[in-house]
Amino acid sequence: MSDYRIETKCVQGGYTPGNGEPRQIPIVQSTTFKYSTSEDMGRLFDLEASGYFYTRLQNPTNDYVAAKIAELEGGTAAMLTSSGQAANFFALFNICSCGDHIVASSSIYGGTFNLISVTMAKMGIETTFVSPDASNEELDAAFRDNTKAVFGETIANPALTVLDIEKFASAAHRHGVPLIVDNTFPTPVGCRPFEWGADIVTHSTTKYMDGHGAAVGGAIVDSGRFDWMAHAEKFPGLCTPDESYHGITYAEKFGNAGAFITKCTAQLMRDFGAIQSPQNAFYLNLGLESLHVRMARHCENGQAVAEFLTAHPKVAHVNYCGLPGDPYHALAEKYLPNGSCGVVSFELKGGREAAGVFMRNLKLAAIETHVADARTCCLNPASSTHRQMTDEQLAEAGIPAGLVRMSCGLESKEDLIDDIAQALAQVN
Numbered sequence: 001m002s003d004y005r006i007e008t009k010c011v012q013g014g015y016t017p018g019n020g021e022p023r024q025i026p027i028v029q030s031t032t033f034k035y036s037t038s039e040d041m042g043r044l045f046d047l048e049a050s051g052y053f054y055t056r057l058q059n060p061t062n063d064y065v066a067a068k069i070a071e072l073e074g075g076t077a078a079m080l081t082s083s084g085q086a087a088n089f090f091a092l093f094n095i096c097s098c099g100d101h102i103v104a105s106s107s108i109y110g111g112t113f114n115l116i117s118v119t120m121a122k123m124g125i126e127t128t129f130v131s132p133d134a135s136n137e138e139l140d141a142a143f144r145d146n147t148k149a150v151f152g153e154t155i156a157n158p159a160l161t162v163l164d165i166e167k168f169a170s171a172a173h174r175h176g177v178p179l180i181v182d183n184t185f186p187t188p189v190g191c192r193p194f195e196w197g198a199d200i201v202t203h204s205t206t207k208y209m210d211g212h213g214a215a216v217g218g219a220i221v222d223s224g225r226f227d228w229m230a231h232a233e234k235f236p237g238l239c240t241p242d243e244s245y246h247g248i249t250y251a252e253k254f255g256n257a258g259a260f261i262t263k264c265t266a267q268l269m270r271d272f273g274a275i276q277s278p279q280n281a282f283y284l285n286l287g288l289e290s291l292h293v294r295m296a297r298h299c300e301n302g303q304a305v306a307e308f309l310t311a312h313p314k315v316a317h318v319n320y321c322g323l324p325g326d327p328y329h330a331l332a333e334k335y336l337p338n339g340s341c342g343v344v345s346f347e348l349k350g351g352r353e354a355a356g357v358f359m360r361n362l363k364l365a366a367i368e369t370h371v372a373d374a375r376t377c378c379l380n381p382a383s384s385t386h387r388q389m390t391d392e393q394l395a396e397a398g399i400p401a402g403l404v405r406m407s408c409g410l411e412s413k414e415d416l417i418d419d420i421a422q423a424l425a426q427v428n
């Protein structure tokens, strides 16, 4: 599939049926797999042969869909996880352990912020947060000898800042560590971070990839380009024998192309078991088949709504990198030339209270803890997803208390704008 354009990969990537085999990806609804001899099965456990033995680690349905996502991102290997949270945790924990350190953009999803600043801190992994707009000097100053990864989001949820992927990648590489980019919002249709130097990409497939609000899921993709052995002292988990896996050294046995995902599957999926169900992987693939068609429409609707809001007297400001006046417009033109996403955020002049009145009066846009759905939805982050953050942390993450995040779906943009106009008319 690698020679085809992204539209073709969305539709047909990952799975090529043989003669007489199902045209659609089969759902392998089985926890386990049968072998004729113990020796056959032993080779799987030794990672000497590839194959399936237990769905807590791997399942063929998941692997077809993961292979499609790897093709879409231009990576060498991928895996599905039960959620985007699991994907980001696994991607980081695969190379960080107690005593290690992460450099992360402060402009990230609230769940990921909580994961790394609270839960991973309890595991002895510290994080230094940097502004997504940090200079090279500020980035360099955030690194320590024990730093193992840099993390950011291509388009941050919900702040909608755009990451300067090349700048963050070169900072990571100057310090001998990979850049992990959560590419949930643009999807590989809008941006492929590997083309700009990122090493690992993660996704909450719950969002646009599924696109129908049907299934929670995540994915991790490896570019296959990070040279683990060149920095072996930093990554003992990949570069020294794994005693829990018969003394295998992942970076030696599977090379740069396969080590990261193989270790993540063989160790973390085995031990934590955050696997996506094959049924959900099937739903995810249905979403992927139309991803390129849907993203264009989400972007068109997002742009139209952002332009309408910008001109409205009750709106203080609008964040949407497709607007020429947006601080991230130049980065968007570089990294997201075909459009960013359907998510627009804006602050009403009347603050938190006005946001409440506005949202209560919307008829098409439902109040939901969700984005990137075919149906338009909205949310006030400060009173919901980000309520664990202090006002100081909210300000630092670029999320004022009166901010409304609106995820423009696939409806008529004229209907969406009419709905927004009538709801704004109710605000004093």
Ligand SMILES: *Cc1c(COP(=O)(O)O)cnc(C)c1O
Pocket (backbone or CB within 6 Å): 083, 084, 085, 086, 088, 109, 111, 112, 153, 156, 157, 182, 184, 185, 203, 204, 205, 206, 207, 216, 217, 218
């Ligand atoms: C939603 C989201 C996540 C978490 O994904 P879940 O599938 O909800 O676990 C991570 N990163 C970003 C950018 C998200 O939008």
